[in-house]
Amino acid sequence: MPHFDESEVIRLSASPEGRQKIFPMIVDQYSKALYWKIRSIVLSHDDSDDVLQNTFLKAWKSLDSFQGKSKFSTWLYRIAINEALDFLRHKKTLALASADADLSVANRLLADEYFDGDRSQAILQEAIATLPEVQRTVFTLRYYDEMKYSEMSEVLGTSEGALKASYHIALQKITDYVKQHE
Numbered sequence: 001m002p003h004f005d006e007s008e009v010i011r012l013s014a015s016p017e018g019r020q021k022i023f024p025m026i027v028d029q030y031s032k033a034l035y036w037k038i039r040s041i042v043l044s045h046d047d048s049d050d051v052l053q054n055t056f057l058k059a060w061k062s063l064d065s066f067q068g069k070s071k072f073s074t075w076l077y078r079i080a081i082n083e084a085l086d087f088l089r090h091k092k093t094l095a096l097a098s099a100d101a102d103l104s105v106a107n108r109l110l111a112d113e114y115f116d117g118d119r120s121q122a123i124l125q126e127a128i129a130t131l132p133e134v135q136r137t138v139f140t141l142r143y144y145d146e147m148k149y150s151e152m153s154e155v156l157g158t159s160e161g162a163l164k165a166s167y168h169i170a171l172q173k174i175t176d177y178v179k180q181h182e
Helices: 006-013 016-042 045-065 072-095 105-111 119-129 133-143 149-156 160-180
Strands: none
Touching (some): 006 016, 016 072, 016 133, 045 072, 072 133, 072 149, 119 133, 133 149, 149 160
16 A cells, blocks of 8 residues: 655645646555544445445545645545534434334444444444434544544544543443443
């Protein structure tokens, strides 16, 4: 897998030819990590694929505006997380009118052919899904990605103190939910 550094992205994204050259490397290098970050937010494989495509489309359209003020990976994560959250907001609006809106996250995950976890993992995902969007995002970035609060602060544009508080509140809510559904 070809790798590149931040300065190479800035240099190549300055011209149309350079963007054509660097973008396939960006997709190759970041697809897997972005997919799993998106999947931790939207849960469904198919939805994650759609959001990943939207993330790369948005990145492609904005690549020439990347100036290197943050790490390139941070910039991509910000796009992916925003796309995932926008997707959830849109889906929540549609789900209000949907007949299957009452299916639990755990049941949907267990029915998903790409989900390879057991019932307890499905309950954990259901607990995470009950969190408000910000707490869910902070929890998944910290717990699954082991992202430092300082980097999370860059991605989400929030203070480290607020992120720590959100994580600990989310952790308590998840613990309580899992205990109730054991």
